[in-house]
Amino acid sequence: MSKVFVIGTNKRPINPIHPAQARQLLRNGKAAIFCKFPFTILLKEARPDIEVQPLRIKIDPGSQVTGIAIVNDASCEVVFAAELKHRGFAISFSLTSRKQLRRSRRNRKTRYCQPPKHEWYRKGNKKPVPKQRRTWLVPSLKSRIDNIKTWVERLRKVAPIEAISQELVQFDMQLIRNPNIQGKEYQQGTLFGYETREYLLEKWNRQCAYCGVKDIPLQIEHIHCRAKGGSDSITNLTLSCEKCNQKKGTKDIRDFLKKDQTRLEKILKQAKQPLPDAAAVNTTRFALFETLKATGLPVETGSGGLTKFNRTKLELPKLHWVDAACVGQSTPILNIKGVKPLLIRANGHGTRQMCGTNKHGFPIRHREQKQIHFGFKTGDIVKAVVTNGKKVGEYIGRVLCRKTGSFDIATKSGRVAGISHKYCKQIHAKDGYSYGF
Numbered sequence: 001m002s003k004v005f006v007i008g009t010n011k012r013p014i015n016p017i018h019p020a021q022a023r024q025l026l027r028n029g030k031a032a033i034f035c036k037f038p039f040t041i042l043l044k045e046a047r048p049d050i051e052v053q054p055l056r057i058k059i060d061p062g063s064q065v066t067g068i069a070i071v072n073d074a075s076c077e078v079v080f081a082a083e084l085k086h087r088g089f090a091i092s093f094s095l096t097s098r099k100q101l102r103r104s105r106r107n108r109k110t111r112y113c114q115p116p117k118h119e120w121y122r123k124g125n126k127k128p129v130p131k132q133r134r135t136w137l138v139p140s141l142k143s144r145i146d147n148i149k150t151w152v153e154r155l156r157k158v159a160p161i162e163a164i165s166q167e168l169v170q171f172d173m174q175l176i177r178n179p180n181i182q183g184k185e186y187q188q189g190t191l192f193g194y195e196t197r198e199y200l201l202e203k204w205n206r207q208c209a210y211c212g213v214k215d216i217p218l219q220i221e222h223i224h225c226r227a228k229g230g231s232d233s234i235t236n237l238t239l240s241c242e243k244c245n246q247k248k249g250t251k252d253i254r255d256f257l258k259k260d261q262t263r264l265e266k267i268l269k270q271a272k273q274p275l276p277d278a279a280a281v282n283t284t285r286f287a288l289f290e291t292l293k294a295t296g297l298p299v300e301t302g303s304g305g306l307t308k309f310n311r312t313k314l315e316l317p318k319l320h321w322v323d324a325a326c327v328g329q330s331t332p333i334l335n336i337k338g339v340k341p342l343l344i345r346a347n348g349h350g351t352r353q354m355c356g357t358n359k360h361g362f363p364i365r366h367r368e369q370k371q372i373h374f375g376f377k378t379g380d381i382v383k384a385v386v387t388n389g390k391k392v393g394e395y396i397g398r399v400l401c402r403k404t405g406s407f408d409i410a411t412k413s414g415r416v417a418g419i420s421h422k423y424c425k426q427i428h429a430k431d432g433y434s435y436g437f
Helices: 019-027 088-107 139-158 173-177 194-203 242-248 261-271 276-293 304-313 320-325
Strands: 004-007 013-017 031-035 040-043 055-060 065-072 077-085 161-169 219-222 237-240 299-303 342-346 355-357 363-366 381-386 393-400 406-411 414-420 424-428 433-436
Touching: 004 019, 004 031, 013 019, 013 139, 019 031, 019 040, 055 139, 055 320, 065 139, 065 320, 077 139, 077 320, 088 139, 139 161, 139 276, 139 342, 161 276, 194 219, 194 237, 194 304, 219 242, 237 242, 237 261, 276 299, 299 304, 304 320, 381 406, 381 414, 393 414
Parallel strands: 004 040, 055 161, 077 342, 161 299
Antiparallel strands: 004 013, 031 040, 055 065, 065 077, 219 237, 342 433, 355 363, 381 393, 381 424, 393 406, 406 414
16 A cells, blocks of 8 residues: 655654555644645654654656656565656657747848857867766756656655665666676576566567567567577567467578568668667666765666566566566565555646747747736646536646636546636645646
């Protein structure tokens, strides 16, 4: 069961408690709601007799969704789970759109104006590239690190987190290229082969490369068979069902697929391509690792193959937050009964652009500088209890504010328009994220 975070009278986090116990404290007036997402209560009376148990936060970084889990190592219980959806692709699209609009504006009705360049890019400049530029990440990748950093800091404020576990690499590429590498015991132990198999499952979409069948046991297949000089390189491996594997045997792939040239070209092309999502994760892995180390907490690392090995051994389902709970060596037993993950989506804080444009760059609307109306801001989560009129009822959702005082509320069942600000009460202030279960 997902626990409720608790903060003591000294504003320091203590042990999370069962939701029923939290409801009782709130009902008896011994606690107050401190935060809605994640749900946290604040005690009104000091409880010095409580022995605080340290917790560990585990992170499974992904290119689109990152899994987060808080685990109590002493009781092997998952206290909290969340899935954080990034907005990297939205940032990339916005930057491309801005570049196109600026390029169009420089060429429209005026002489050409060269785009600005930094001094270290100028031809003939022998100045060294600044260190900040050498370690620079594109905004779409940096946003992923910033999202994770934000939530690690938030959770540390409401939970007694004393350690961090991070999946440092999605796939141990060095182990994949050289299976005989010496090092950690798992590379030559029971985990041997998990890295390669998991990488191939992701790369070939968990289906047979020759017939496309899914949801059956798949075998690792050599594109160019070893009997005719084929290597064990990852670029020479694919997945196939047992039927196709036996049918191909030691045949050359060009002879085996001579009647299906389209599939042949697709396999040969895809075999040499890297995994795009893995490339995004591998690009940011050490930057995220340094960010987590800067918190001052001990950071444990593990690979994607080790995560799958732990999850398979414990017979747990394939979910982002479950993968996070299985990261690293510190996963002897896990109790995930009743855990309901918090679904977090990064939306950003909007735009500062005052003049709204259409897709061609022409102005179509103008935004006001004032954003707060009657104490509310567009994006706040509010609860409106309408007592009279045509829209009597209770509505919970994100609010769209107007200076007239007539608000719109986006609920799960749809958008409700024309709700007066007098009926609204703020539940959660806008913070750049949306939440769900």
